[in-house]
Amino acid sequence: MSFKYLLIALLAGLSMSSCKVMSTKSYKALIAGRDSLQARANTLEEERAKLQGDTARLYREMSDLQREYNGLSRDMTRNSGQLTRLSADLQKREARLREVEEILRKRDEATNALKNKLQQALLGFQQSGLSVDVRNGKVYVSLTDKLLFPSGSIVIDEKGKQALKQLAVVLNREPNIDLSVEGHTDNQKVNNLGQIKDNWDLSVLRATSVSRYLTEVEKIDARRITATGKGEFQPLDVANTPEARARNRRIEIVLTPKLDELYNLIGTQKVK
Template identity: 30%
Template sequence: MKKIFLVSLTAVFLSSCVSKKQFTDLESSYSSTKKELVSAKASLQECLIEKDRNSNKVISTEAKVQSMEDQIASLKEDKKSALKQVENLTVLTQSSSDNIKTVIAQLSEKDKYINGIRTAMTQKDSINLAIKYQLTKELAAGIQDEDIIVEVEKTVVYISIADKLLFKSGSAIVSEKAKAVLGKVATVISSRPEMEVQVEGYTDNVSISTATMKDNWDLSTARATSVVRVLQSDFSIDPKRLIAAGRSEYVPLESNDTAAGRATNRRTRIVILPKLEEFFDILEQKP
């Protein structure tokens, strides 16, 4: 109790020693210091926020720098690739130029080749027209126009002879009268030794069946063969130039429903054409 009294007494004594003015000054100083502390804390907080902002800016800037460096590296690679392509294009352009020159030269040679073939075909057409004229002149005497037809198509001469001039019905034996007609054809054939001769037999659709002929294939082939034999044996046409072929009833000119149509379809056709060997020789010539 005695100690408490002494402390209280001391406090009274000290408070009485500090003047009111000094207390006011101390209080004012404390308030000012407190404000400065608050301001300092606020400034510190702003600095921390600004630091975070700057850190983010640095990170963003570094990312942009890295992206730009990547783009620069990519552009460098693109540049290298482009330079390589330019080099290749230069080589390719030179090669293409050489190829174009070669193609132009080849086309020029082909044009000459084609023009040569056209000239030969024109000449062949002229020859065939001459053959047609000669045949028409040779065959005119004593023969009806509808019995023999002479045509020129491209490089081929066709002589179509009605069967009534050559054979009896169902027979493959050439009549004596027909040999006179074939003799006139043979005269023209002999004058053109460079040409081949194909004899084709045609029938109507009337069935045939005999001891020697099973059907129209046999009949058409036998008739063509008979004509070929006459040309060879009676008129000395080189057999190497002769071809016999039977077409049966399957290539009619008219309908087989009428007698007139069937008569037209029963015919023998003699085809005068260029030798195939000569034709292939032309194709194999180097353009």
């Protein structure tokens, strides 16, 4: 029974059980007390309704939070597994990176050591148009055409043979070095060279002459050598001057350390 109905019953009982006639003052005091209790009862009813509403709202919020928590827990479980896989994958990639970097470091060391050996062996020819430098992990030995060939010829002269002989001494001691012999010309049209049709022909035949000398005379394994003709299409200097054209007429012997170890690493240890 609510407080309001209890109050009404109480007042009715008091009225019925009393045979004495109340004075006006007592009656008014009783009425005032009743009104005060009624107001208090109304306040408590309002407070109860508010608390009931708050309780229902809090239950809903708690239910929503519980569902969100459950979803986050499931996500955390999935993310934890994914994080573990990513961490393992990262470790594999880092290990592979260290291996590749170590091999490339060894390659660069070998390349620089080879460059130094060649510079020492060919020191006497560097004033005659020979240079040695390193580009992209390869050693480039560049010989101007005047060091190797008479003008317009594909036959190596004696000075050129001496330079190639010194080069071969080093290369025969370095069996793990592959060679690409590249012929280059200037952009001037070829004239009066018999069956040689153009600069491309000339570059190919000069590269072939050098390759044959290195294999047939200096006994470098022919399987290590590739001969190519680049013609006028890869100039060192694009200026249209006699000096620029002289720089462009050259034989470049590109020395590449064999990277079997690196290729094997790439081929057999791919990380997905």
